[in-house]
Amino acid sequence: MTPPPSPLTGQGSCTLVGAGPGDPELLTIKAVKAIQVATVLLVDDLVSEAIVALASPTARIIHVGKRGGCKSTPQAFIEKLILMAVREGETVVRLKGGDPFVFGRGGEEVEHLQAAGVRVTVINGITAGLAAVTSLGVPLTHREHAHGVVFITGHAKPGSTGTDWKALAATAHSARLTLVIYMGVSGAHSIQDQLLTGLPASTPVAVIQNASLTSQRHAVCTLAELQRTITREKLMSPSVIVVGDVLQGTLALQQALPEARTARA
CATH class of the missing domain: 3.40.1010.10 (Tetrapyrrole methylase, N-terminal domain)
Structure with a gap:
């Protein structure tokens, strides 16, 4: 050497x-x-x-x-x-x-x-994925809902094959993992379609833009509604997409109070 x-x-x-x-x-x-x-x-x-x-x-x-x-x-x-x-x-x-x-x-x-x-x-600094879920009062792991967390990029290096989202979805479902997706807004439609091959359509999802800043905005929806929600609420980069059952309580609250569909921090 x-x-x-x-x-x-x-x-x-x-x-x-x-x-x-x-x-x-x-x-x-x-x-x-x-x-x-x-x-x-x-x-x-x-x-x-x-x-x-x-x-x-x-x-x-x-x-x-x-x-x-x-x-x-x-x-x-x-x-x-x-x-x-x-x-x-x-x-x-x-x-x-x-x-x-x-x-x-x-x-x-x-x-x-x-x-x-x-x-x-x-x-080291606090990574956006952690700050994003914390701003919603949500953990990344939970003994009842998530036994681990995966930080993953939604933007593949040019020329590479990128993430096998179908395989990741199957693993996340069986191992009960929270997915934290960076740089995924532009490819959200494709990511959503592939994750739906292994995760239920009702899986809770949150999209958090400008985490921790006064300009923070977020929306909570189901996986089936991910791309539609991003488009409707005009959420843009830099945003973090969080997928998993740790968001069940947040999604349930939003469904009970639909006027709180999109919120500011």
């Missing part, structure tokens, strides 16, 4: 910081400290301005947009910017929405930087 290259002498540092779902009060203390001492911050598109405002007034802020369905900064260019800043002796924070290691491509950035001899620190 080839040993990793030695760290560059005189270099700065790099920390991948999870900014959480958007509410600055959900940041960890460790994340706030890292943001405050950074001299350069490379900021994802979904990181709220309130969090960016925690940086030092003298820090250089570089926005490197990453949002599904929109024009994005190439990943290779982001990694090049980080490496250049570290080599210039900067204290670099790569500020990423949610958690760096949950669909944040943090693993790719760590691998690239370590291969170049840069030591990387990672500070």
Whole structure:
């Protein structure tokens, strides 16, 4: 096995910081400290301005947009910017929405930087899937309703076959799992059709847009009504789709109070 290259002498540092779902009060203390001492911050598109405002007034802020369905900064260019800043002796924070290691491509950035001899620190953040269900007062697991949870992307890498939703549906039904689907709004129709091959049409579903922010909106429905609900309520990215029986109580309440079909946090 080839040993990793030695760290560059005189270099700065790099920390991948999870900014959480958007509410600055959900940041960890460790994340706030890292943001405050950074001299350069490379900021994802979904990181709220309130969090960016925690940086030092003298820090250089570089926005490197990453949002599904929109024009994005190439990943290779982001990694090049980080490496250049570290080599210039900067204290670099790569500020990423949610958690760096949950669909944040943090693993790719760590691998690239370590291969170049840069030591990387990672500070976790609350992932949007957890914040989304918590905002509804719903757990991800429950002894009576869900014995586990699957975090999964609804947006496959170009050129890949993507998720086998039919197999996942069968597993979720037999193992009693909650499904938390990121980046699934644009493909919701196909996801719904395939999940219905293994899950009952009456399975509760929630779609939560802008989890934790004052602009949060959500809708609760059955799996059979997923795409129709997204279209009717004009729910858009960034949204999380949660599928599972942990939502039974929330769905029952909504059915009893139909005027509360769509709510704000």
